[in-house]
Amino acid sequence: MDALKTLKAAAADPYVYGAAIQAKSGKKVVGNFCTYTLEELIVAAGAVPFRLCGTKEDISLADKHLQSYCCSLVRGGLEDALRGNLSFLAGAVFPHTCDSIQRLSDIWRLNAGFPFHIDVVLPVKLDTPSARTYMIDVLAGCKADLEAALGVQITPERLHHAISLYNDIRGTLGDIYRMRSADPGVISAGDLYHVLKASMIMDRDELLPLLHTLRDELKAGAKTAPSTVGRRVALSGGICNHPDIYTILEECGAQVIWDDLCTGTRYFEGQIEENIVPIEAIANRYITRMICPAKHLSVTARGENLVNLAKVQKADGVIFLFLKFCDPHSFDYPYLKKFLDDAGVPNILLEVEAQLPSDAQLRTRFETFVDMLK
Numbered sequence: 001m002d003a004l005k006t007l008k009a010a011a012a013d014p015y016v017y018g019a020a021i022q023a024k025s026g027k028k029v030v031g032n033f034c035t036y037t038l039e040e041l042i043v044a045a046g047a048v049p050f051r052l053c054g055t056k057e058d059i060s061l062a063d064k065h066l067q068s069y070c071c072s073l074v075r076g077g078l079e080d081a082l083r084g085n086l087s088f089l090a091g092a093v094f095p096h097t098c099d100s101i102q103r104l105s106d107i108w109r110l111n112a113g114f115p116f117h118i119d120v121v122l123p124v125k126l127d128t129p130s131a132r133t134y135m136i137d138v139l140a141g142c143k144a145d146l147e148a149a150l151g152v153q154i155t156p157e158r159l160h161h162a163i164s165l166y167n168d169i170r171g172t173l174g175d176i177y178r179m180r181s182a183d184p185g186v187i188s189a190g191d192l193y194h195v196l197k198a199s200m201i202m203d204r205d206e207l208l209p210l211l212h213t214l215r216d217e218l219k220a221g222a223k224t225a226p227s228t229v230g231r232r233v234a235l236s237g238g239i240c241n242h243p244d245i246y247t248i249l250e251e252c253g254a255q256v257i258w259d260d261l262c263t264g265t266r267y268f269e270g271q272i273e274e275n276i277v278p279i280e281a282i283a284n285r286y287i288t289r290m291i292c293p294a295k296h297l298s299v300t301a302r303g304e305n306l307v308n309l310a311k312v313q314k315a316d317g318v319i320f321l322f323l324k325f326c327d328p329h330s331f332d333y334p335y336l337k338k339f340l341d342d343a344g345v346p347n348i349l350l351e352v353e354a355q356l357p358s359d360a361q362l363r364t365r366f367e368t369f370v371d372m373l374k
């Protein structure tokens, strides 16, 4: 499976891949931290959106700017910027979402030294008519900022191309997710994690044919895929930068068959209408897509979505996976847990940082949880 190999190689060493993009395609690379980044505009500007997921290195430089009680995503991203590990970025786009990202944006602008920096002040409450009007204005502003920063004109043709590209990428990722949920033997959860991660960093024109090939190969191999045993679990939280979690869970008798993560379904769910004004169509997706805890719909929207997800994907249990010190996810946790408890869906909470807890600790927790599911 050459397609899977290529995707996994990009995901395993994202900065090596990122550093090679401009030489390979002439495209500029735009860093970001969040699924509200309006990536379609970046692609329409001829650049590559590149998701930053924190660092694996020790954090020291970032600690001069951020308190140690900020999440490891924010501290790790700043650390890599200050160490020069992200010198391949032309700039960054910061959608204003949680408090930590908003503060990071200010510090980044003043200290990271990239050629451009764009703040995108999105609406917080999304289910009002004025939110839609405001979102369209924000998109138009972000488009103008990108045009100035990257020296291009984002024409309607470029927008149409970006929309159709993203619809295809998101649709194909959804197909692969559904294939795994129906038959976890077709691709391991760890491999699927790498596919998702690659999808958030690769040149999207290079990515799409690889995803198509992978989907077709998985479909063709589905009948001969090894049968898998294990309880079906879904992950819910923010980002996961720990592929080992998927493997350890599998060894403890559970298969991750779905998720509600920023490095998962939150990245690809929601298609964009192709036959209306492009900016309005993109705005529609961002206000109708299922929210993360940094945005508001009804007070029960995320709880209902999580219970429904567990039901539709036949999950035996849910593992909440949060980064330590992540306020938005921690604030939503009690009510989400209550929703799952009331629906009879067993669940546990695992908080991680840049490094995972010890292997033995994780295995004990997972084995205990999997035993509860029997």
Ligand code: SF4
Binding pocket: 033, 034, 035, 036, 097, 098, 237, 238, 239, 262, 266, 292, 293, 294
């Ligand atoms: S939880 Fe929300 S704010 Fe945080 S990275 Fe994900 S989409 Fe962005």
Ligand code: SF4
Binding pocket: 071, 072, 073, 074, 098, 099, 100, 101, 238, 239, 294, 323, 325, 326, 327, 328, 329
């Ligand atoms: S939503 Fe949580 S994990 Fe994501 S950047 Fe904000 S505090 Fe960090």
